[in-house]
Amino acid sequence: MPxxxxxxxxxxxxxxxxxxxxxxxxxxxxxxxxxxxxxxxxLNTTPNSNPIPDWQNTPGLPFIINTWGGSFTSATDSAxxxxxxxxxxxxxxxxxxxxxxxxGCSTCERLQCDFTVGYGGSPDENCETTLDALLMDGDTxxxxxxxxxxRVKDAIAVAKQVLLYTKHSLLTGDQATEFARENGFxxxxxxxxxxxxxxxxxxxxxxxEGSYRRNVIVGEGEGGCGPYVPVPERELGVDGGLxxxxxxxxxxxxxxxxxxxxxxxxxxxxxxxxxxTNGARHKIPGRVGDGPIVGSxxxxxxxxxxxxxxxxxxxxxxxxxxxxxxxxLRRGMTPTEAAEDAVRRMVRKYPSVQSGIVVVDKNGNxxxxxxxxxxxxxxxxxxxxxxxxVTVPPLEGVMPASADL
Numbered sequence: 001m002p003x004x005x006x007x008x009x010x011x012x013x014x015x016x017x018x019x020x021x022x023x024x025x026x027x028x029x030x031x032x033x034x035x036x037x038x039x040x041x042x043l044n045t046t047p048n049s050n051p052i053p054d055w056q057n058t059p060g061l062p063f064i065i066n067t068w069g070g071s072f073t074s075a076t077d078s079a080x081x082x083x084x085x086x087x088x089x090x091x092x093x094x095x096x097x098x099x100x101x102x103x104g105c106s107t108c109e110r111l112q113c114d115f116t117v118g119y120g121g122s123p124d125e126n127c128e129t130t131l132d133a134l135l136m137d138g139d140t141x142x143x144x145x146x147x148x149x150x151r152v153k154d155a156i157a158v159a160k161q162v163l164l165y166t167k168h169s170l171l172t173g174d175q176a177t178e179f180a181r182e183n184g185f186x187x188x189x190x191x192x193x194x195x196x197x198x199x200x201x202x203x204x205x206x207x208x209e210g211s212y213r214r215n216v217i218v219g220e221g222e223g224g225c226g227p228y229v230p231v232p233e234r235e236l237g238v239d240g241g242l243x244x245x246x247x248x249x250x251x252x253x254x255x256x257x258x259x260x261x262x263x264x265x266x267x268x269x270x271x272x273x274x275x276x277t278n279g280a281r282h283k284i285p286g287r288v289g290d291g292p293i294v295g296s297x298x299x300x301x302x303x304x305x306x307x308x309x310x311x312x313x314x315x316x317x318x319x320x321x322x323x324x325x326x327x328x329l330r331r332g333m334t335p336t337e338a339a340e341d342a343v344r345r346m347v348r349k350y351p352s353v354q355s356g357i358v359v360v361d362k363n364g365n366x367x368x369x370x371x372x373x374x375x376x377x378x379x380x381x382x383x384x385x386x387x388x389x390v391t392v393p394p395l396e397g398v399m400p401a402s403a404d405l
Contacts, residue, residue: 062267070376075113101156126285212284261358304361311356311373
């Protein structure tokens with residue numbers, strides 16, 4: 001059958017079809033922007049490029065991060081400088097991240113950062129200053145620590161000796177001092193005129209304010225400074241004297257109790273973490289805080305990241321917040337999310353707890369969270385010419401008791 005005289009040529013049909021597609025099916029730029037988190041200023045990027053998430057804030061490696069700003073930044077700078085030195089420092093390159101932690105924490109110990117690290121700070125009830133420190137390797141998870149270390153200034157260096165030259169994780173008290181002496185450290189008085197003056201003034205006022213005693217009454221003796229007589233169990237009330245008991249001897253202090261907790265990432269990606277502190281002012285002699293406890297004062301797993309903590313150690317060590325935070329990183333949380341999760345777990349049980357948590361992943365992306373106070377942390381990495389300090393306000397709100405943890 002011959003073609004109809006009214007039929008359109010094939011080329012005309014194709015042109016008409018293409019014109020219809022282009023004029024009715026192609027979305028406008030405005031509609032593209034509404035469908036995808038991309039702005040008109042980003043439209044020149046290549047099709048395979050992805051915007052960098054807000055939480056990816058690493059300055060590059062090597063990288064140092066630690067609790068607190070102020071004088072604590074001296075520790076950040078010294079640790080970072082160690083990581084950027086040439087290999088001619090006669091140190092084992094395998095231990096570079098660990099030695100950076102020792103270098104940084106030792107700096108604060110010598111400078112008596114905020115008088116809460118090193119000698120001459122936080123005297124106990126007997127006016128003696130004792131030290132706690134922890135050092136942890138990110139590859140093996142090996143750790144070395146000392147607690148209630150007496151008469152030896154170099155706490156973090158002694159912790160390194162525990163790590164390298166024993167199979168133990170923690171040495172305490174006079175035996176830790178004896179071990180330090182065996183390894184060439186000198187014994188000396190850790191008190192200063194200032195620290196002894198602080199203690200004597202506290203004792204003159206009756207040892208009440210800032211005391212860590214609870215559920216006791218003061219017997220006959222030196223005013224309110226003991227001896228202390230335990231309240232019989234039957235009189236401890238419906239809460240059994242536990243939790244945030246109201247039967248404490250005096251109001252706990254709200255300042256002068258900080259720890260340097262640091263995480264290092266070397267150029268080769270190896271990680272380490274550690275902490276150093278002289279503990280809680282007016283603590284009961286023999287007290288061990290969270291600083292030297294793996295998973296509490298610090299924690300690191302080179303496959304994932306690391307964490308450092310500071311605050312009310314007697315509460316925080318019950319939650320192992322740094323272990324919790326690193327495991328949260330492993331499960332896919334960002335550093336900030338992991339820090340906030342760890343803090344909220346503590347606040348749920350102890351609403352007034354003072355805490356600061358800093359978290360970093362293995363690439364140097366970092367975040368933090370706090371409760372009960374305004375927290376700061378310091379970091380330096382990559383090509384940064386100076387340390388940066390970040391201020392972290394306390395979290396608002398309390399995790400509901402029915403929350404699924």
